Amino acid sequence: MTTTPMDGGQALIRALENEGVDLLFGLPGGAILPVYDPLIDSSIRHVLVRHEQGAGHMASGYAHAAGRPGVMMVTSGPGATNAVTALCDAHLDSVPLVCITGQVPLAAIGTDAFQECDTTGITMSVTKHNFLVTEAQDIPRVVKEAFHIATTGRPGPVLVDIPKDIVDPNSPRSAMEWSDEIEMDLPGYDPNVEVDPAAIAAAADLMRAAERPVLYVGGGILKARAAEVLYQLAEMTGIHVVTTLMARGAFPDSHDLCLGMPGMHGNFTAVTAMQEADLLVVLGARFDDRVTGRLDGFAPGARVVHVDIDSAELGKVRRADVAIQGDCRVAIEALIAELQANGLGDADRGAWRSRISGWQERFPLAYEAWEPGQALKPQYVIERLRDLSPDDTIVVSGVGQHQMWASQYWRFDHPYTWINSGGLGTMGYSIPAAIGAKAGMPDRTVWAVDGDGCFQMTAQELVTATVEGFPIKVALFNNSYLGMVRQWQEMFYEERYSEVFLSKDVPDYKMWAQSMGCEAMRVDDPDEIDAAITKANEIDDRPVVIDFRVMAEEKVYPMVPAGATNSDLVVPPSQADLSR
Amino acid sequence: MNVAGPDYRYHTLVVTVENKSGVLARVAGLFARRGFNIESLAVAPTDDDRFSRLTIVVDLESAPLEQVVKQLDKLVNVVEIRELHPGSAVERELMIVTVEAEPDRRDELVEQLDRAGGKVLSVGADRMMLSLVGPPKRIDEFEDLLRPFGIVELQRTGRVALPVLDEDA
Ligand SMILES: Cc1ncc(C[n+]2csc(CCOP(=O)(O)OP(=O)(O)O)c2C)c(N)n1
Ligand SMILES: [Mg+2]
Numbered sequence: 001m002t003t004t005p006m007d008g009g010q011a012l013i014r015a016l017e018n019e020g021v022d023l024l025f026g027l028p029g030g031a032i033l034p035v036y037d038p039l040i041d042s043s044i045r046h047v048l049v050r051h052e053q054g055a056g057h058m059a060s061g062y063a064h065a066a067g068r069p070g071v072m073m074v075t076s077g078p079g080a081t082n083a084v085t086a087l088c089d090a091h092l093d094s095v096p097l098v099c100i101t102g103q104v105p106l107a108a109i110g111t112d113a114f115q116e117c118d119t120t121g122i123t124m125s126v127t128k129h130n131f132l133v134t135e136a137q138d139i140p141r142v143v144k145e146a147f148h149i150a151t152t153g154r155p156g157p158v159l160v161d162i163p164k165d166i167v168d169p170n171s172p173r174s175a176m177e178w179s180d181e182i183e184m185d186l187p188g189y190d191p192n193v194e195v196d197p198a199a200i201a202a203a204a205d206l207m208r209a210a211e212r213p214v215l216y217v218g219g220g221i222l223k224a225r226a227a228e229v230l231y232q233l234a235e236m237t238g239i240h241v242v243t244t245l246m247a248r249g250a251f252p253d254s255h256d257l258c259l260g261m262p263g264m265h266g267n268f269t270a271v272t273a274m275q276e277a278d279l280l281v282v283l284g285a286r287f288d289d290r291v292t293g294r295l296d297g298f299a300p301g302a303r304v305v306h307v308d309i310d311s312a313e314l315g316k317v318r319r320a321d322v323a324i325q326g327d328c329r330v331a332i333e334a335l336i337a338e339l340q341a342n343g344l345g346d347a348d349r350g351a352w353r354s355r356i357s358g359w360q361e362r363f364p365l366a367y368e369a370w371e372p373g374q375a376l377k378p379q380y381v382i383e384r385l386r387d388l389s390p391d392d393t394i395v396v397s398g399v400g401q402h403q404m405w406a407s408q409y410w411r412f413d414h415p416y417t418w419i420n421s422g423g424l425g426t427m428g429y430s431i432p433a434a435i436g437a438k439a440g441m442p443d444r445t446v447w448a449v450d451g452d453g454c455f456q457m458t459a460q461e462l463v464t465a466t467v468e469g470f471p472i473k474v475a476l477f478n479n480s481y482l483g484m485v486r487q488w489q490e491m492f493y494e495e496r497y498s499e500v501f502l503s504k505d506v507p508d509y510k511m512w513a514q515s516m517g518c519e520a521m522r523v524d525d526p527d528e529i530d531a532a533i534t535k536a537n538e539i540d541d542r543p544v545v546i547d548f549r550v551m552a553e554e555k556v557y558p559m560v561p562a563g564a565t566n567s568d569l570v571v572p573p574s575q576a577d578l579s580r
Numbered sequence: 581m582n583v584a585g586p587d588y589r590y591h592t593l594v595v596t597v598e599n600k601s602g603v604l605a606r607v608a609g610l611f612a613r614r615g616f617n618i619e620s621l622a623v624a625p626t627d628d629d630r631f632s633r634l635t636i637v638v639d640l641e642s643a644p645l646e647q648v649v650k651q652l653d654k655l656v657n658v659v660e661i662r663e664l665h666p667g668s669a670v671e672r673e674l675m676i677v678t679v680e681a682e683p684d685r686r687d688e689l690v691e692q693l694d695r696a697g698g699k700v701l702s703v704g705a706d707r708m709m710l711s712l713v714g715p716p717k718r719i720d721e722f723e724d725l726l727r728p729f730g731i732v733e734l735q736r737t738g739r740v741a742l743p744v745l746d747e748d749a
Binding site for chain 1 (some may be wrong): 597598601602606609614620630646647651653654655657658659660704712
């Protein structure tokens with residue numbers, strides 16, 4: 001075995017190159033300085049962010065869009081703590097990230113040294129795993145393990161904390177011998193699971209017998225790259241599909257069997273079909289409380305087939321009649337084979353289908369028409385964005401009302417075209433995640449759908465977008481409110497508005513965007529919407545921001561109030577009197 | 581094999597973990613953030629110095645055993661988990677205790693100790709230090725017996741456990 005003498009910093013960069021890393025989002029500082037030097041000579045492109053949270057969400061957007069792990073690198077102390085939100089976000093949405101953090105030299109650890117913080121301690125509960133490396137010689141192995149853990153099984157963020165002296169060529173501790181043979185040492189980690197054929201057979205039996213089945217599809221389908229086999233399964237069985245907030249696009253919205261999004265702001269038919277179902281086939285979803293509403297009233301008559309790669313999800317929230325641990329793609333392929341071999345059964349689903357189409361007719365997504373004098377209807381702006389942008393546009397949203405409207409009113413016909421912060425609900429996600437998506441998919445149009453509250457949390461990353469050449473587009477849904485919170489105060493706190501008004505005119509988003517190198521427009525007249533969007537779609541040499549002045553009073557419907565069951569879904573006023 | 585009935589409140593898990601710094605914090609942190617209660621915890625290295633063994637007694641009123649095991653299993657440093665049903669495990673715990681022992685009560689105390697199978701570790705002017713190894717329940721009972729004498733200080737190790745030997749094997 002031949003080895004090459006190196007220092008730990010060189011070894012770290014080399015190890016990242018070996019993992020196929022082409023992009024690194026980060027921001028340097030004292031403790032990580034020695035790694036930024038060999039980076040100059042590397043093939044890896046570094047994107048210099050303006051805030052480490054941005055680096056994390058960029059890595060996340062990149063991972064979602066490109067299907068490869070996102071990688072970030074930050075310094076110790078405040079660099080690491082700024083990354084925490086993004087790590088937690090990625091943890092809850094099972095996004096494969098690797099985060100390299102600088103740490104104070106080994107001898108200084110535990111002494112409250114300058115920019116020291118207990119990074120592995122702080123991030124233990126917001127990562128899939130983390131490492132504190134104490135020997136330069138271990139760097140290649142730990143990097144390999146980090147990528148392996150981040151990308152296999154249920155994906156997630158992995159952090160590698162690197163004390164300065166093991167990467168600093170001036171320190172004797174940084175000397176190491178590089179070898180191309182790197183063996184992982186993970187005796188407690190085995191992501192390989194075999195799908196149990198008996199469970200597949202039992203699941204198929206339930207599917208054959210069900211008269212009111214629904215495929216409840218979550219983000220795991222996308223992680224497993226299983227959209228195609230899901231399509232096959234739905235087509236062959238004729239079973240309707242709901243796609244959760246994390247799974248929008250996993251099954252085409254334009255397909256007859258697609259019922260859209262379930263949950264707190266899901267559409268009536270998706271929510272109600274689940275409530276009335278006699279079988280839920282749950283594929284890579286986890287019965288999140290935003291989907292189930294009050295749990296004891298959720299889908300009361302349904303048996304459950306639950307497929308998940310993470311066995312801890314099986315039975316965690318809702319008991320499964322058939323629990324299948326495994327990769328969704330493998331499990332669906334096995335189900336298809338079983339159904340092909342043993343038939344689809346002859347359950348009569350005619351009545352079910354007509355109930356579903358009845359709901360679809362009576363309770364479509366709906367909002368009241370615009371009237372002169374009003375600000376823009378946000379739902380209409382989404383519809384125009386959708387219709388005027390390329391079919392495979394990637395939509396990346398913030399968190400709030402605009403997020404719900406985007407997921408409701410866009411029509412997602414391709415996987416990996418919808419990216420958002422589902423589990424943590426992180427305001428400020430969209431702009432950096434859109435940059436990451438654009439970095440991963442440079443030929444695609446990327447629209448960030450953002451709120452004015454969210455925008456003010458991470459807008460500075462538009463500087464990164466301009467300087468680093470990522471021409472994303474931002475549709476700013478400016479209602480001058482923390483709109484989602486305002487909606488709750490209107491509906492559940494007797495219109496007592498507490499700290500939700502932002503400001504009508506401050507900041508001037510157009511000037512702000514221009515100062516960051518973006519093309520910027522402001523639209524308050526419905527007749528100007530199309531022209532602005534068309535112009536934005538034509539610009540490809542810099543980021544674009546459109547400040548859409550939308551109605552503050554508009555609410556997201558349908559809505560399941562907190563604590564209510566999904567049967568108590570509140571529909572828009574225009575549908576309130578219709579019989580269900 | 582004796583299978584635990586639904587009336588068992590506590591359950592013992594024998595968890596083999598990598599012998600690395602921070603692993604105990606990962607386990608304890610997991611229990612804390614998921615709201616699982618630990619009744620007792622004993623940690624020691626195994627005969628293989630790459631691994632340590634934790635004997636964790638879990639309070640099942642706080643969470644179903646299955647969730648506890650599955651979540652523990654997700655920790656990358658957890659190598660193996662053995663569930664020991666209360667009826668099929670040999671469990672032992674060590675207690676050392678200092679009790680008030682005026683000369684006129686010593687005979688009585690030593691008699692109790694002998695009956696329980698304990699040992700005298702040290703004798704002072706008006707106190708004695710005793711030890712007892714046994715199943716946790718016996719330790720509980722002995723602790724109750726000692727209380728009237730006046731317990732000055734008491735330390736228990738938490739239990740360690742192994743499965744009973746299978747007689748058919
Ligand atoms: C970092 C963070 N802080 C607070 C919240 C709570 N929150 C959820 S939605 C929302 C309002 C978002 O306002 P805006 O971005 O303007 O979107 P809108 O709802 O108006 O469309 C708030 C404050 C959150 N999700 N994230
Ligand atoms: Mg707003």
